[in-house]
Amino acid sequence: MPEFCDVALPVPLDTAFTYHIPDGLEPVVGGRVLVPFRQQRMSGIVVDAHNRQPSVKTKDILNVLDVAPVLDDSLMRLARWIADYYLAPLGEVFRTMLPLGAEFKRAIAYRITEEGRLALHQAGMSGSSARSRRTPEEQLTEFRVLDYLGARDTVREESLRAVARVSKTLLSGMGRKKWIVREDFSGVRDATRTVKVAILKSADCKLNENQSLLVDTLAAAGGRVTVEILHTLDVPRTTLGTLVKRGLVEIAEEPEQFSVSGLKARRSPFDFQFNSAQQGALKRIREAVDSRTFSGMLLHGVTGSGKTAVYLAVMRAVLEAGRSAILLVPEIGLTPAMAADLHQVFGNEVAILHSALSDQERAEQWHRIKRGAARIVVGTRSAVFAPVADLALIIVDEEQDSSYKQEETPRYHARDVAVMRAKMANAIVVLGSATPSLESYFNAKKKKYALVELPDRVEQRPLPEVEIIDMRQEFQETGHEQVISRKLTEEIKERLSRHEQVMVLLNRRGYSPV
CATH class of the missing domain: 3.90.930 (Outer Surface Protein A; domain 3)
Known part of the structure; x- marks a missing residue:
């Protein structure tokens, strides 16, 4: 058994730290350990276990948090590539990859x-x-x-x-x-989300008015109501405690349910016939996935051309083959809508990962993915690190969006990391956009990526009319500098006279760029 292990810690130092392994502890490479660091305790990832005697005195690891690796070999390789490519400490890369902060309590x-x-x-x-x-x-x-x-x-x-x-x-x-x-x-803690539920056991007793209200509410709900809902009733909180002491009500803790999305799913993309361009795109992507070799594809489709339908169709094929897929979206605001669509098609096979979730929710979703309960993952840039097994496909929607670039250490670009992860896993990466980034379009033209195009909107829907007004000409004709042109003013007045709505988008945020 190795006597020492090297641990990467989430500190701004580009090195791993060597610790002695005491008797009775067996850390694993890719697993977490609790170690002393300066005057505090920290959780880190074991990157190596060996018998090389350090030249300095070493401290003992305090505890082993994982009996099996939380990061497999492929994710460890990806982390090292990110650390090297983006010049980031390996420990901080691991911290970004693992949304398990809820399982470590600082005290x-x-x-x-x-x-x-x-x-x-x-x-x-x-x-x-x-x-x-x-x-x-x-x-x-x-x-x-x-x-x-x-x-x-x-x-x-x-x-x-x-x-x-x-x-x-x-x-x-x-x-x-x-x-x-x-x-x-500091140490580990249970991050399981639970909810307290009141369970009606009996109602055959004399009750006062407040107690009757609680009992009637429980009975009307089938005998089970969360304590949080009961606390919203206009009765003292001690009333529930009295019912518990009398044995009429029992309080139990149960796992809290997680809703993938609170939005209603849109019309299923499989309710209509794919056009020839969609069928061609779907065929090319499926053939690439079936080959089990890496390739990159740029799916260039105009707005409304049905790219999302193609995504869902190929992801369904991946799921039917027993494999996994990741879908990245640029903004948190887009995640619930996309998750609702995916849940409609794939049910409980869907997990979501983004920063708007609580620490406990992120840890719960991560563990669902890790144990194979969810093989379809949708989320923002951090979802590229989802620990899916047998990865077949990564889709980066709106790949040109700047929000895929993280501004804190490690300053990675999720699109580029997606390409590298797909390459390491012999998977397919699909970059989708109506307005591709310059570098992705260049790579497609140079045959580095396969170019798949959707030139028309579904059901031959027309594109909106776009008219460009030269504000320099406007100034010459009116002699006044103004934000809204005469043409736009007329169009707004016309829409308002019809009791219609108008959306005006400004390209400024209320400050002057430096």
């Missing part, structure tokens, strides 16, 4: 030292020191902290700051004076 506590007790005693005897660099108010706060800690063993940081009204800066200064000791109790 800091403080306790008083003998020096702190002596300082408290001296302050009680002689008052605040005139030689101290602290103001009298800050000294008073310090002694308030010491007095509170002196009556207790250890106190959590949040409790101490709330009671003593002390800042982190002041606590750090007290630590440097060795008056108090900071201790890190």
